[in-house]
Amino acid sequence: MRVMDTMTKKLMSAVCAVAAVAFPPPGEAASVPPSVISAAVASWSQREAAEVLDALDTALGTYVDPEKGEAARAFTRANRARYLTLEDRVAFAGQLTTEVGAALGDKHFYIRATGPGAGVAAMVDPAARAAAEAAEAYGIASVRRLPANIGYLDLRSFGSTPESASRINAAMDLLQDTGALIIDLRANRGGGAAVMDALIGRLASSPIPRSVRLWRREDGGFDRQQPESAAFPIDRLYGRPVYVLTANFTISAAEAFAYDLQSAGRVKVVGETTRGGANPMNRPLHDLGHGLFAYVANGRSENPITGASPNGVGVRPDIPTQPEDALAVAYASALEDLPAAAPDTRLGGEVEMARADPEAQLRSSFDLTPHQVQGGARRVNEPRAAP
Incomplete structure (x- = not known):
């Protein structure tokens, strides 16, 4: 030209x-930067981590592709002991975002960590979401x-x-x-x-x-x-x-x-x-407890011209x-x-x-x-x- x-x-x-x-x-959009969460809030117990993993297991059962969802659940269960050793919530969220997302083969999957009240309402409440969009x-x-x-x-x-x-x-x-x-x-x-x-x-x-x-x-x-x-x-x-x-x-x-x-x-x-x-999701983020939320797609799309979608490619x-x-x-x-x-x-x-x-x-x-x-x-x- x-x-x-x-x-x-x-x-x-x-x-x-x-x-x-x-x-x-590429990975930064998945969670709030660590500086938003104090060290005291970021740390947590193995009991809390176990409760989050249980909630994530349930959420993965709603994934759009049942076979991939079950494979990701099996992967998470197999690595449960290792995840329980992560003492920082932000590191926990980031590692699961990377590894479980890879197990799903879904680049849209993520787990987001927040501080107390930090952006939580906008994730689950339509009125708060509307206010956040306006801001x-x-x-x-x-x-x-x-x-x-x-x-x-x-x-x-x-x-x-x-x-x-x-x-x-x-x-x-x-x-x-x-x-x-x-x-x-x-x-x-x-x-x-x-x-x-x-x-x-x-x-x-x-x-x-x-x-x-x-x-x-x-x-x-x-x-x-x-x-x-x-x-x-x-x-x-x-x-x-x-x-x-x-x-x-x-x-x-x-x-x-x-x-x-x-x-x-x-x-x-x-x-x-x-x-x-x-891959889209038509419900609020899954509340995993303890300030963690997960995006688990329960939908897929298909273009009438190509017969495909941009997911994965x-x-x-x-x-x-x-x-x-x-x-x-x-x-x-x-x-x-x-x-x-x-x-x-x-x-x-x-x-x-x-x-x-x-x-x-x-x-x-x-x-x-x-x-x-x-x-x-x-x-x-x-x-x-x-x-």
Whole structure:
């Protein structure tokens, strides 16, 4: 691509430094950082550990694939004595997340450790969850008009409430008249269906074939659920090119969103292959007791076009690149998609400048200085301080 020949790795990384600080290492999303829990709270007795293991055994019995669930239960029982020697709850949660997740072959499985009252209500209570979503702006980290009238939506999670759908529609209203759209899911940890249904509904004039969800029942059978995208009048539909940015951190509902749109040919995915943790759960986290909670998927999905899902394999990008470079790569590609604009107009001048030096235009849009870039790079590797 002509515009890409002029780009340097250094500047592409600089442009995306703001997004990069949000990428934790692959295992970090599974639990609260140790600094949140004091040493006194983190330590516990073998009796407490045994009670958690018993509760986990019950939870694994609900896993979507009964054979894999039983295999994970057998693995956990075989290693019970070793787990009982772990005197730190956070280390216990992290080790079981890694080992039991591997036994399941499920990258979405995790056990989360919290301090007393730290985030517990939002895990199990719908009202508290709604309040937590509101406090995070419903996952909407940034809505921007980039130079040359390209829209940018940085979405960190998918909200599950009607209010979250209302907010994503407000964001899309601001982006409605852009010539192309970039949806950034590189730091998206997943979430609920409300935002997914609304956003997919906005992006196509004809319905996007959605993956059916199959929920395991207690009797071993499955209930079939067909998601439906929200309906909008034609003047609120976005029909221009759309790019979705992904990283290995991208998981859960974010993968389902990208996969269905990519399978339908509606978007181009740019970045790296996503986590591959796409099996859903339609109930609150399992409360294992003593401040530990487990995500044990009781559902799976199947796309009507591919007959498959991204679980275990991830969403593979149409344009592979390092995640820190994905925004610059997508922006350069989107510039080529823009319709012709009269050169003597303001927009025509913007397009001409952006195509001549896209990296400079992106850098100016994000107002990044070398000092800010270096500071962002440091923050990626620094542990979070206790509140």
